[in-house]
Amino acid sequence: MAGATLLHSSPYTLSSFVARRFSLQPGSYSRFHRFTSTSCRLSHSLRRNKPPRLAVLAQARRGFSSKFSSDEFASPDDLYIQEPLKIVEYPDPVLRAKNKMIGTFDENLKKLADEMFDVMYRTDGVGLSAPQVGKNVQVMVFNPVGVRGEGKEIVLVNPRVTRYSQKVLPYNEGCLSFPQIYADVERPDSVKVDAQDINGATFTVRFTRFPARVFQHEYDHLQGILFFDRMSDKVLDSIRKDLEALEKKYEDRIGLPSPEKINTRKSSPAAIGFGNS
Ligand SMILES: [Zn+2]
Numbered sequence: 001m002a003g004a005t006l007l008h009s010s011p012y013t014l015s016s017f018v019a020r021r022f023s024l025q026p027g028s029y030s031r032f033h034r035f036t037s038t039s040c041r042l043s044h045s046l047r048r049n050k051p052p053r054l055a056v057l058a059q060a061r062r063g064f065s066s067k068f069s070s071d072e073f074a075s076p077d078d079l080y081i082q083e084p085l086k087i088v089e090y091p092d093p094v095l096r097a098k099n100k101m102i103g104t105f106d107e108n109l110k111k112l113a114d115e116m117f118d119v120m121y122r123t124d125g126v127g128l129s130a131p132q133v134g135k136n137v138q139v140m141v142f143n144p145v146g147v148r149g150e151g152k153e154i155v156l157v158n159p160r161v162t163r164y165s166q167k168v169l170p171y172n173e174g175c176l177s178f179p180q181i182y183a184d185v186e187r188p189d190s191v192k193v194d195a196q197d198i199n200g201a202t203f204t205v206r207f208t209r210f211p212a213r214v215f216q217h218e219y220d221h222l223q224g225i226l227f228f229d230r231m232s233d234k235v236l237d238s239i240r241k242d243l244e245a246l247e248k249k250y251e252d253r254i255g256l257p258s259p260e261k262i263n264t265r266k267s268s269p270a271a272i273g274f275g276n277s
Pocket of ligand 1: 001002073174175176177221226
């Protein structure tokens with residue numbers, strides 16, 4: 001996730017970083033207020049589609065290993081890095097591909113995480129998922145402060161959301177796979193997560209406010225969901241031309257039609273929540 005403009009006056013301590021690195025855009029507050037009236041209706045309608053929380057919990061409690069076959073786990077080749085990692089931009093199909101579970105916690109995994117942090121800091125990001133550097137595996141790294149040596153570096157392997165708040169907030173988000181594109185995305189204010197660390201140890205963590213935002217953005221990448229999938233049509237219209245420009249850039253570079261086109265997107269955004277994770 002790219003650093004984004006903070007729309008809320010927040011007591012959260014990381015807001016100082018956001019304000020420092022990404023100054024408020026002119027008109028942000030008026031845009032936020034206009035968006036709020038529609039977003040309230042949106043969140044109510046989306047909540048009706050959300051699966052019962054118990055179903056999400058039951059799914060999570062089945063555990064990491066028993067419900068996956070061996071071909072769903074990454075091989076050493078899936079993790080091997082041949083050349084310096086680069087950010088994959090929309091609409092590269094690697095961003096929509098299935099991301100394999102990690103079953104082996106070795107030096108290849110540590111090297112991947114290290115290099116992902118390098119790319120993230122180099123590109124002024126605050127979070128990065130493995131598919132964004134061309135690796136279709138369940139690994140994300142983030143540091144909500146976005147500066148090496150400051151804040152806390154977090155690596156989550158095979159993460160699963162087990163709870164999320166009913167309270168949702170809009171936020172002006174960016175994504176390293178969509179350079180210079182920012183728009184409002186609604187997400188739950190807090191999430192509880194089961195994951196494994198870089199050594200394979202399982203742990204549970206609860207994220208709130210900005211770290212919860214960064215986590216959810218990267219978690220979506222691991223499910224093949226991109227941030228514009230969660231935007232209302234009204235918000236999407238504000239970046240439609242930018243997405244088309246990325247599609248054209250991809251077609252010019254690859255010489256093939258874009259694998260997806262924003263103008264053929266289904267009319268409703270992805271539902272808020274994690275029922276399909
Ligand atoms: Zn992203």
